[in-house]
Amino acid sequence: METDQAKPGIYIHCSTQRIEKNKLIKYFSKFGTIDSANFKHNSCIIDFTDIASAQKALVRKTHFLDGQRLRVTLKRSKAGLKTMNNVLQNEEEEEEKKAIYNSIISELKSFSDFYEEFLAMRNILQPNNSESHKKLNQVCQDINKAVARHYPQVKVLPFGSRITGLDFSNSDIDIYLGNMYYADEMTHLKQIRTCLREYRGFGGCLLIPATVPIIKCIHFKTGIKCDLNIKNVLGVCNSQLVCYYLGADVSLKRAMLVLKYWAARRKLTGRCPLFSNYGLVMMFIFFVQQAPYNLPPVISLQEPSYSINDHSCVWNGNFIPNYNFDNHLLQASILDLLKQFFTFYSTFPFNTDIICPYLGLQLPKQEFQVPKEKLPDCYRLYKRQPAELKINSVICVQDPFEHCRNICSSVTRATLETFVTECLFALSICEKNDTHILYKLLTESPPDGTKALQHNIQSDFFEFTLSKFFQTPSVKQWTNLDTIQFFKMALEDFLQFKIQHEETISTPEFNGHVFSYAGQFQLWAGRAGLAKNLNKILLNAMMLREREMRITNEMIKKQVDLDGLENILELKLFLQDTPDEIHVKIEKVSSYKKSFKLFATAFTSLVTKWFHMYKKEFCTIEKTN
Known part of the structure; x- marks a missing residue:
């Protein structure tokens, strides 16, 4: 249960006159939903239902009400302060990352050669290696001075990206404190946190309980964030191993x-x-x-x-x-x-x-x-x-x-x-041997595997599009027959629909294939749950057809009575192929209660997953033939 102390809130003070409750609540309601408000003579504490609302109020530099200036600060509670600080810190980090990205993209536009692009990106991500090493040494020296007063045998061993050379300008420093052979780990971490605070060279010292408990802090002189532990010596070994392999060339x-x-x-x-x-x-x-x-x-x-x-x-x-x-x-x-x-x-x-x-x-x-x-x-x-x-x-x-x-x-x-x-998408960019490759790797995204053509599933139809993106030049071209084969497998095999009629239509309005289906089993629901109860390793090793048929057969076994079943769903499937996409539309013919709507939601999700796996197997099989 969340206490008032832990709720995201602000403290409001007006030094000249008493604050009118209704006006104040109305004013601060524009920043978000207010959970509670506690008034005193000329001050008030307002708790919001979410952190973002409190943050909006704090970000605004000045607040005036009835001509009086209000002083607005963060509500001072340990839980609330930590939570708010984390949010603000995360937003600052995201802004910094965004600024670095924008700088890189702007710089990459000036170069067409890949190696020149790389140098431009590296110069922004790692602007000054010698300065970075100096800062690393300074942080380690200060940690040693702070901790050695209580633990004179301590060894300060940095590891992670700052050691492997894969750090960015805003990377943290990971530190392992060696020679700390103590069974009561948390007690000594608390003592180390006290040492860091008393040294006055570090701020924001937080002890985070975890599998490997760490102390998070910020080194004042360099502004670098540090993670300290006394348990993970293998982190040091791993970094040395990475240095060895990456140093081979x-x-x-x-x-x-x-x-x-x-x-x-x-x-x-x-x-x-x-x-x-x-x-x-x-x-x-x-x-x-x-x-x-x-x-x-x-x-x-x-x-x-x-x-x-x-x-x-x-x-x-x-x-x-x-x-x-x-x-x-x-x-x-x-x-x-x-x-x-x-x-x-x-x-x-x-x-x-x-x-x-x-x-x-x-x-x-x-x-x-x-x-x-x-x-x-x-x-x-x-x-x-x-x-x-x-x-x-x-x-x-x-x-x-x-x-x-x-x-x-x-x-x-x-x-x-x-x-x-x-x-796969990155490979397609690299294989074109075009210009601005790194720029494209960082800015372009693969087309969606499926996208809804209608934002809402309608009561009597739904439609979506599947992308044929993964077909590479070295692989046999995808044909209409491949599309038909996939949907027949999905509906007739996996979901046990029976085909009633099929035809090819070529008109100005529609050029493709139409299939009529009837289904007696609700095999589109609960497939993931049943899969969890089967042998995961065996299931994951199977090809798509074998895997899904195993699930289908298990589901059919659970049906109580298979004789004389009525159709719970009848539908029409419309397929249109283009060079890059498959347009799919399914119309309801008849449906038992809400079966069509449930089917529409489930089928869109299932067919997306199945199609992704099917394309991958299609490419793999063709490459081996």
């Missing part, structure tokens, strides 16, 4: 910098349910471990007897850098690396395989379904841990050191599908 770090910013602009990276930047980097490293680059797997860099000199870690995060490989293969351009990355992951079998930088191999998920003792000896540390690798996620990227950790476990199917779509 200058083009690797440059390509990864482009990918990182591209993914951020395409809203592929961020908080759950998106990819983390670390996850994206590990996917890139895995990609360059494959042919033709063949960078060594992590296991080949490690000695079995090695371990981290840190009592808090049970994993082997040490490795010996090895640059003894065929370097001429690495002399690829940034653009070539991007093309190959987009190609690699647009066709990767995420449903069935694990991305494993540790071994440098695609591992079938089934290999981790066996009891741990049956795994090979290279996973001896994994066998000792109670935690298991989450292989049931839509994508599994195994951490190179912490083998029970899937670093992309929070990525949803929708995010993964968007990632694949964006990779």
Whole structure:
């Protein structure tokens, strides 16, 4: 239950006269819905129902009522203050990101060559590397001075993008405090927070409880935000590993910098349910471990007897850098690396395989379904841990050191599908070998897979459009027969409609195919829920037809009586093909109660998902034929 202290509110003060309640409430109501108002002689506290309303009132510089100036400030409560500050801080960050993006796009318009575009973008994202290193050292020195007074043996070890060279000008600094061998982690983090506050070189010191608890703070001299922890020593090891791989050739770090910013602009990276930047980097490293680059797997860099000199870690995060490989293969351009990355992951079998930088191999998920003792000896540390690798996620990227950790476990199917779509679209831009490629990668979006032609589903019809975007020049051209085959599969096989009539019509008003259908089963509802109860790994490994027919057959089994069923829905399907799109219209002939409206809503969603999978399989099958 939300307390008054936690509600988003403002404090209003008028120094000259008593405030009239009705006028004041009417005035501040224009900023949003007021939840409550508490009046005193010449002051008032107003709580709004949402933070945005309070923020609108605060953003306005001056407030006048009946000729009197009102002093409006944030209501001073710990919960409310933190919440409001977070909102304001997030908005400031978004404004800064927007300004950087606008600056990059404006600059890219001046260049047509890809490498010149890259240099222009990098100069904005990383304007002064030497200055960035100075600031990093200054922050680490001040943290050491602040914490060492209470913990003299502390080691301040930065990690993350500031170390790997993938940082932007507004990137945070991640810090691991070593030599902190204490069981009571939260108690010592509170003490460290006190040290930072007393040093007076840091502000906004917040302790965030999490799997890896952190202290968030801001370094006053540099304005850099810091995240400190005393648990995640593997973060330091991971950063060193990234430095090793990206240091194999200058083009690797440059390509990864482009990918990182591209993914951020395409809203592929961020908080759950998106990819983390670390996850994206590990996917890139895995990609360059494959042919033709063949960078060594992590296991080949490690000695079995090695371990981290840190009592808090049970994993082997040490490795010996090895640059003894065929370097001429690495002399690829940034653009070539991007093309190959987009190609690699647009066709990767995420449903069935694990991305494993540790071994440098695609591992079938089934290999981790066996009891741990049956795994090979290279996973001896994994066998000792109670935690298991989450292989049931839509994508599994195994951490190179912490083998029970899937670093992309929070990525949803929708995010993964968007990632694949964006990779395919980016590949189409890169393969044109046109000018302004980087500009197009950052500004252009793939066409929607489906878009409603009517904003609302009508009572007797609905219509939408499917895009044929994924058909590449190397693949057989999509034909009308492919369109018909897909919809027959969707309606007749998956949803068990019976075809009554079909014809081809060619008139000035309509040129396409018309089908009449009747359905007895409501198989469009509850498919996702039933799929969750089936074997996820087995289901995800299936092709579209096999997968959906498995679900359909399970649903039919649950029907009570299959004899003498009446039709619950009769409809007409109209299909029109253009070179780029399929226009779909479905008209109601007859419907039991609200079956048509429910069908319209569900079918639009289902057919979008099915069509995306069907096109992908179509391209894959054609490429292998």
